């Protein structure tokens with residue numbers, strides 16, 4: 014069991030100036046091999062200009078069963094959006 | 108493949124002519140600079156100072172408005188103000204995180220704010236004695252901030268630019284909710300309209316000061332423009348702000364407290380714009396140097412919040428340690 018090769022999550026920056034985006038995972042013995050494997054697997058067709066690898070066990074996710082209580086409160090707060098406020102057209106863009 | 112950590116990489120660079128020219132060429136090609144890229148020490152320092160100040164401004168900026176949450180005149184206004192102040196807290200977080208990618212720690216930045224070593228926007232050292240001030244802050248102060256922040260979305264430093272895109276998206280309701288408050292007051296009783304006018308009288312000049320000293324007196328400006336940290340000069344942004352804002356005051360039936368304000372059709376390359384009176388720079392520097400009406404209260408409040416929160420931070424760390432110890436013990440059994 015303890016001899017399993019660790020799992021890594023791979024994040025790629027598609028273009029200069031953009032954030033890294035999760036694109037998949039892979040197994041590798043350490044971060045050097047993980048970066049190498051990520052380059053060979055995920056950037057063969059110009060998909061990116063920079064790679065981050067993160068041990069999968071370092072990532073903690075929210076509980077899908079709690080999605081409703083976590084995220085629904087953000088849906089009905091219309092006053093967090095600019096369109097909620099009445100600004101007459103004559104005032105112009107604001 | 109060579110790997111490096113994201114935070115705490117050694118940022119020291121040997122600043123040869125060749126290195127600086129190569130860096131400038133990247134900037135000129137509109138490339139974004141990222142945390143692990145080689146960068147001149149001055150570039151790093153300028154950004155740490157600017158992003159740090161910006162972050163502190165968001166956090167200190169919560170105080171003058173937070174002061175009115177419990178006294179907002181309706182549920183609608185209270186929900187809006189609460190949401191706005193909550194946003195500002197988030198803006199502080201995005202910005203602190205962007206600064207941390209440059210190798211400065213959150214603790215360092217907090218310490219520098221509380222000790223008075225780090226500055227924040229002078230605007231937040233003015234008091235908010237009336238409800239109209241909440242309207243005026245949204246309209247003028249957030250309006251000036253937006254004017255400043257939109258070009259920062261194209262700043263050459265990637266993490267700062269991306270934080271600004273997020274901030275600007277959230278910021279757009281702040282100005283509108285403020286202006287809506289003023290519309291209500293101006294459609295109300297004579298007394299309410301007066302309250303709005305009095306508020307503009309107090310906030311107009313300090314809002315213009317938010318853009319910083321005149322270009323000629325702004326010491327870091329030129330280098331910042333060359334590095335594309337800044338895209339427009341202080342005076343250019345201030346002029347844009349005045350030209351956008353004066354008609355909005357007119358719509359409210361209010362005036363800005365500048366007897367020298369005058370439409371000049373020749374300005375802005377023939378597009379027209381407003382000439383305005385001289386800003387009281389003595390007042391600006393007084394406030395920047397700590398002698399505004401509210402400087403002491405603001406830092407006192409931030410210090411109290413930090414000190415009062417100490418036991419929570421300690422307890423959370425102790426709890427985390429205990430859980431980790433329990434898990435290791437569990438794994439060993």
Ligand SMILES: [Fe+2]
Nearest residue numbers: 165194195198
């Ligand atoms: Fe903000």
Ligand SMILES: [Fe+2]
Nearest residue numbers: 195249278281
């Ligand atoms: Fe804001």
Ligand SMILES: [Fe+2]
Nearest residue numbers: 165198252256
């Ligand atoms: Fe801001």
